[in-house]
Amino acid sequence: MGSMKDKTAIMGVGCTKFGEHWEKDHEDLIVEAAYEAMDDAGITPADIEATWVGNLYDFTGLSGGVAAEPLKLFGKPTTRVENFCASGMDAFRNACFAVASGAYDVVMACGVEKLMDVGGTGLPVDMGHPILRGSSAPGMFALAATRSFHEYGWTKEDLAHVAVKNHINGAKHPKAHFRREITLEKALNAPMVAWPLGRFDCCAMSDGAAAVIITRPDIAKTSKHKHDYVLTKANAMVNEAMLPMYRSSFDFLGFDATRTAARLAYEEAGIKNPAQELDLAEVHDCFSITEIMNIQDLGLCAQGDGAKFVREGNTHIDGSMPINPSGGLKCFGHPIGATGCRMITEVTKQVQGRAEGAQVENARLGLAQNLGGTGSVSSITILGRAD
């Protein structure tokens, strides 16, 4: 397998505030994110040669038109990418391939979702087989929490620590959906959604969009961010079973998609000891249990030690391995198709030292990870300063 390391650079990033944008439609959101990214890169729509847009639900739109139409990117290609919650990062990944192949010099990866237009009681999951299917999204991840409690003796309080930490970070980020700190008691006493996951174990249902401008490193060297542009050190994605709960070997203690993608990404980036070499990680905390499992699957702590690792404060902004300095999906929000590019935006700004929320000190190498379905797809991007 070849390597993508250092073959693409990020010229600029943009992201809307995430939240309940009742007064805006997906056009408003994608225009805001894309123009912020283009301004950041110092380019105009005419400079963009091709676009990939991550978008899960067809009620937002179908086809490349989801991005091409609002931005009037006519006369050039736009591809809509759907890969569950990894849609946005898969859009970024495909955009990187296009630049690395030499086909294009400047492309855009973006993502958008307008969840609140269809109401707010969890994600619509009425898809697939009418009988042989999964349950609600919290229900699926709750299965892993129950099993982890059983195997490792974890409790709801272990999960609550994740929410408390993400609310501390989210409170500091001007673009986050939820911007209030919470107490452990509040998290523990919240209404139940899918035992053992209560309301504060579940991420926000949000609207939002994010965009990333990608180019070749030699072009980035002469761009607006010539002194602090960011290189793609690795990008790996792995698909696994759609419905692992029918798979007798699945132990519900971790997701192979993330484990394999992490191994591939670390190899590509030349990372030997991720917990020491990475300065921060934006991981897919769709649910509190998922953040703990992701930390383990990414090799940032040992299998089974995730709850202890969190409880000891390692994942705080000033801890040994800051996780989700943005507030994560929990507080920043999770407009599905937008999340991957939002994470890349956050990691880019962190390693550039210009985080909009809490800044991780001296960050130079960061990781972003999207998990889709019930561990059905995991996408990992590692970004580092060029200098």
Add this chain to the structure above:
Amino acid sequence: MAKIASFGAYVPLFRLSRQEMADAWGVPAVPGERSVANSDEDSITMAVAAGTDCLAGIDPSTIDGLFFATTTAPYNEKQCAGVIAAGLDMRTDINTSDFTGSLRSATSALRAAADAVDSGSAESILVVAADCRLAEPETMMEQLLGDGAGAVLVSRKGSATLRGFDSIAGEQIGGWRRSKDAYIRSFEAKAESKYGYMLSAVQAGKNVLENEKVEGAEITKGIITADNPMSGGKVAGSIGINPMSLEDVLFFSVGNPGAPLVLMMLANALEQASAGDKLLVVNNGDGADAFLVEIDEAFAPVEGRKGLAAHLAQKKVLPHYTDYARFRSLMKKEELDPRGSAVTYWRDANVALNLHAARCRNCNDVNYPMPRVCITCGTKDQFDEIKLGKTATVFTYTLDHIECGNYVNTAVPRLVVDIDGGGRLFLSMTDGDPDDVEIGMSVDLVFRRLHEGSGFHNYYWKCRAVPEATS
């Protein structure tokens, strides 16, 4: 002559005291309690349960037909027997038929089954009856009804012989329900009892004894259906059999379940019968059917066959009338709108209804649902289609408050279970208290109505905690 090879029964786990029902409406209470089918049960699912009980230890692929009797068919147009046969994993080259419209339909089906066996057109036919009838709220009838199912396997070989069928066609307006009626209606009960019930039941019973040259005193047990504990005794007295020999009509424990009552009573009688016993069955409804059952040898206990008594012994008492009201949808609530597909349902019937899985010939792993490529070793199209077991152990679970995108107050337990003998499934739990679920608990798989997507009954399997007898 046609024999009875096996019998079975089913009573829903839930009971409701008639006092609680009476208190809810401020009306007088009838003594005893009634059985209540869960919201995901109907006459098809209960028929599968009774049929499963009856076929304990018997290979369903050896049965040549299934006759289903009910007055509450979940489909007015579309055969129910075929659904039941699939749930019981029977062959498809069999004779299936629905007998409906009358409380006497179970014995109509039984007689047809015996005729088929006697004529040689079938080696064996499973007769199942089930009902889930609805009475007008606040009426005494609401307290008197119950839900349940019964089954007998009619075969060329068996421990009891069926003899002397006699039928009386009686046109009386006793109880009825027009297609546009939600509830059962009835006219003056005294007139129906005196002229409808008594006349035809007594006539049919007498005919059997006379035609078969059996004295009333030779009858060891009378199985005389009735909707109260008194009427059967009057019929027995008029026929000339010992009123003290009568099988219990389940008045205090189940209520009147309708069409299946006769098979539930027969199942209980057969379980207790000794060699040489003669049973006289008199079933009533728009006339009457009667026949003799001669016990050639006592029915030996069969592992897994509960019969009626064990089903009666396992129960959960519903605390409130509103539980019953919710189960029967007496109050109009917002309906969930899940997606269904008649095409998918048909294509995957062997997976969803027959509960078959695929065992990989290369790595031996059990795959469910059945794939083209093995999820464990990646081998393509090398599978044996196998039957999954119906008992399992919980591997992990959640108590999910989200149902079809809506928040529901009562969480639905969703279980990842390891099937005994191989295979892993993701199923909802029913009949249980969500708080009782734990990893490692044993569950039974039960056939239930999953949802009503696309306007048809989407049946599938659920789990329930293995019921325990409550002394």
